[in-house]
Amino acid sequence: MKSSLFVSVVSWLDNRMEPVGPFARQLAQVLNAHYDNYEIVLVDDGAEASISLSLAALVREIRGLRVIRLSRRFGPDIALTAGLESAIGDFVITLDPRTDPPELIPQFIKRAQLRQGVVCGTNALWHRAPLWRRAGANIFHGLGRRLLGLELPRHVTHFRALSRQAVNALTNMRDKSRPFLSMVAHIGFPLDLLEYEPLGGERTASKATLGDELRTALQLTVSSSVRPLRLASVLGLLGSGLNVLYALYIILIALFKEHVAEGWVTLSMQQAGMFFLISLILAVIAEYLGQALMESRPRPLYYVQDELSASTVVPMEHRRNVVNDSL
Amino acid sequence: MDSSSQPAALQRPPPLVDPPPQLHGGLVEVDAIVVGGGFFGCSIATALAARSKRVVVIEREAVLLGRASHINQARVHGGYHYPRSVLTGFRSQANLPQFTRDYADCVSDELTHYYAVASKDSKVTVKQFEAFCQRIGAPLSPAPAAARKLFDSALIEAVYTVHEPVFDAVKLRARMIDRLANANVEVRLNTSAVRISKRADGRLSLTIRDVVSGEESALITSKLFNATYASLNELLRHSDVPPVPLRLELAELALVEPPPALASAGVTVMCGPYFSMLPFPSEGLHSLSHVRYTPHAAWEERDTAHALQASRHERATNYTSMVYDARRYLPAMNDCRYVKSLWELKAILPQSEQSDARPILFKAHDELPGLFSVMGGKIDNVYDLARELERAGLTQEVST
Numbered sequence: 001m002k003s004s005l006f007v008s009v010v011s012w013l014d015n016r017m018e019p020v021g022p023f024a025r026q027l028a029q030v031l032n033a034h035y036d037n038y039e040i041v042l043v044d045d046g047a048e049a050s051i052s053l054s055l056a057a058l059v060r061e062i063r064g065l066r067v068i069r070l071s072r073r074f075g076p077d078i079a080l081t082a083g084l085e086s087a088i089g090d091f092v093i094t095l096d097p098r099t100d101p102p103e104l105i106p107q108f109i110k111r112a113q114l115r116q117g118v119v120c121g122t123n124a125l126w127h128r129a130p131l132w133r134r135a136g137a138n139i140f141h142g143l144g145r146r147l148l149g150l151e152l153p154r155h156v157t158h159f160r161a162l163s164r165q166a167v168n169a170l171t172n173m174r175d176k177s178r179p180f181l182s183m184v185a186h187i188g189f190p191l192d193l194l195e196y197e198p199l200g201g202e203r204t205a206s207k208a209t210l211g212d213e214l215r216t217a218l219q220l221t222v223s224s225s226v227r228p229l230r231l232a233s234v235l236g237l238l239g240s241g242l243n244v245l246y247a248l249y250i251i252l253i254a255l256f257k258e259h260v261a262e263g264w265v266t267l268s269m270q271q272a273g274m275f276f277l278i279s280l281i282l283a284v285i286a287e288y289l290g291q292a293l294m295e296s297r298p299r300p301l302y303y304v305q306d307e308l309s310a311s312t313v314v315p316m317e318h319r320r321n322v323v324n325d326s327l
Numbered sequence: 328m329d330s331s332s333q334p335a336a337l338q339r340p341p342p343l344v345d346p347p348p349q350l351h352g353g354l355v356e357v358d359a360i361v362v363g364g365g366f367f368g369c370s371i372a373t374a375l376a377a378r379s380k381r382v383v384v385i386e387r388e389a390v391l392l393g394r395a396s397h398i399n400q401a402r403v404h405g406g407y408h409y410p411r412s413v414l415t416g417f418r419s420q421a422n423l424p425q426f427t428r429d430y431a432d433c434v435s436d437e438l439t440h441y442y443a444v445a446s447k448d449s450k451v452t453v454k455q456f457e458a459f460c461q462r463i464g465a466p467l468s469p470a471p472a473a474a475r476k477l478f479d480s481a482l483i484e485a486v487y488t489v490h491e492p493v494f495d496a497v498k499l500r501a502r503m504i505d506r507l508a509n510a511n512v513e514v515r516l517n518t519s520a521v522r523i524s525k526r527a528d529g530r531l532s533l534t535i536r537d538v539v540s541g542e543e544s545a546l547i548t549s550k551l552f553n554a555t556y557a558s559l560n561e562l563l564r565h566s567d568v569p570p571v572p573l574r575l576e577l578a579e580l581a582l583v584e585p586p587p588a589l590a591s592a593g594v595t596v597m598c599g600p601y602f603s604m605l606p607f608p609s610e611g612l613h614s615l616s617h618v619r620y621t622p623h624a625a626w627e628e629r630d631t632a633h634a635l636q637a638s639r640h641e642r643a644t645n646y647t648s649m650v651y652d653a654r655r656y657l658p659a660m661n662d663c664r665y666v667k668s669l670w671e672l673k674a675i676l677p678q679s680e681q682s683d684a685r686p687i688l689f690k691a692h693d694e695l696p697g698l699f700s701v702m703g704g705k706i707d708n709v710y711d712l713a714r715e716l717e718r719a720g721l722t723q724e725v726s727t
Binding site: 088 | 448481619647648651652
């Protein structure tokens with residue numbers, strides 16, 4: 001007995017992936033078996049021309065599939081956002097074609113129906129990730145929780161289910177930098193976790209490099225918490241305070257001590273200390289300034305180049321002769 | 328009729344002034360034939376009849392204006408719909424007053440028509456749209472706050488009130504029948520055009536078949552207009568004339584009971600997402616169409632099987648998808664109720680695919696001089712066609 005829910009599935013395609021045909025067919029199969037109404041939205045995130053062309057054939061083959069082609073590569077988070085903003089279903093599933101098994105979609109949907117919020121998949125094979133990744137994540141989350149009050153769920157993947165309300169709230173947020181988790185946490189939707197085993201066994205969920213992870217960590221930190229800024233302010237104050245004390249000390253020495261050294265030691269020590277603090281503060285402020293600058297620019301988050309759906313797909317190479325226009 | 332080379336005794340007596348049609352293999356001469364009894368075909372016929380004595384309209388169905396002329400959004404275009412083509416917009420705005428004058432009893436102007444510009448993915452910005460409307464002289468004013476509130480403020484950037492009425496297709500048909508009768512145009516319903524061939528004297532011979540009885544006969548003429556819209560190439564193919572490049576789409580027009588808040592209103596949302604819900608006067612319902620979900624399949628007109636493909640194509644309504652998307656922009660659509668769907672083949676000129684331009688096709692076929700193919704996608708653009716006919720000298724010949 002098929003459910004009458006309208007389910008949208010959003011995924012993305014970039015150059016790092018294999019051809020997405022089998023994945024799309026499997027999606028269609030699972031959706032067709034469980035739901036009366038569904039759509040599959042594939043976001044072409046700057047994939048090569050050859051891959052993009054094959055999508056045209058796929059759109060004609062698979063009912064309910066449409067492709068949104070972005071003008072260049074924007075990354076998975078923004079690509080998924082583009083898909084979310086276009087999806088029309090009661091529930092929207094997002095997933096990574098390389099690692100997330102489509103058969104689990106009904107499970108995710110059922111869970112999302114319970115509290116009409118967000119369901120995030122978590123990686124059951126996390127323990128198989130390389131040491132540096134596990135160690136890095138543990139350090140980040142540990143420090144984050146203690147210093148910044150960051151309480152983010154661990155080992156979260158791109159496999160998610162969102163209710164229509166959650167999708168509307170997320171897409172209405174005009175934030176330019178959009179770490180998904182911190183936005184969900186900010187809105188305060190019921191968030192459920194669903195553990196599963198990603199495909200590929202040994203290769204666990206993430207192919208992100210160390211650079212990617214560091215960038216994500218930084219983005220999560222800055223968009224989730226303003227404590228670093230406060231910390232910088234505290235340090236600044238502390239530094240200034242110490243400097244005041246130090247200045248007092250110098251005055252006392254100057255008044256009461258004979259044979260005061262030329263003064264260059266204290267001068268250089270003070271200068272070194274001050275510059276250290278100043279540069280630390282500047283670094284933190286620059287980070288926030290950068291984000292504030294991005295927020296204030298009225299640029300759209302992404303640009304859609306075109307959209308393909310079954311009946312609009314006509315191979316570009318078959319341009320016909322222009323017919324004489326009598327007007 | 329001809330052959331003055333025969334001996335006088337064997338010559339047939341001169342024909343009566345207006346010989347009655349002969350259905351049993353006899354040949355009938357006429358001044359002009361229009362194949363296709365849609366709005367365009369009938370309009371051409373009345374224009375021709377002003378100057379020519381004997382004009383015949385050949386129509387396959389049992390009624391005139393029953394196919395694409397009936398199954399469309401019934402919009403009397405004011406140009407707003409094509410913001411990226413100044414020519415199309417300008418011509419629409421220019422033709423609108425004449426159409427509403429000529430067909431005053433068919434045009435329904437009581438509706439309040441709102442155009443909403445989407446904020447994301449729109450191919451035209453609010454400023455561009457306003458500048459465009461000003462340029463083509465189309466009246467545009469911001470919609471009242473109550474109307475504005477009906478739309479989702481995050482997804483819709485601006486809402487305007489426009490002047491773009493709809494027409495009643497059934498009344499239009501009745502009006503056209505009157506016009507044809509007044510112009511003394513002969514109409515043959517349930518008659519299909521089989522093929523055209525060239526005669527030795529240079530005129531064209533059109534073989535026609537009665538759909539009911541299967542009997543064939545022929546008409547001779549010097550001017551033949553092929554105004555069969557999506558079936559344009561069917562007649563050409565059977566006449567060994569190269570087909571006109573066309574794109575065909577199987578289109579679904581959903582008929583709905585509108586939400587109470589929009590009962591006497593029309594809404595057009597554009598321009599990336601593109602859907603409209605407009606009154607459909609001939610059935611007392613509203614029509615709903617969506618740029619993504621109205622087309623069900625598309626074909627490049629290249630070989631013979633398209634009409635067949637279209638008739639065999641699965642016709643499962645996309646209404647659910649239409650409404651699911653529409654209600655994101657217009658939450659009131661939740662209260663919309665589906666009644667039924669009308670299906671029709673839509674013909675599009677390939678050159679119009681990438682732009683907003685909607686020219687009328689008017690093509691003379693060199694292989695069969697005197698044969699013209701005419702195709703237009705917008706009913707109210709017919710006046711441009713009339714001017715073209717005059718310019719081509721086609722409406723100035725007098726019959727002998």
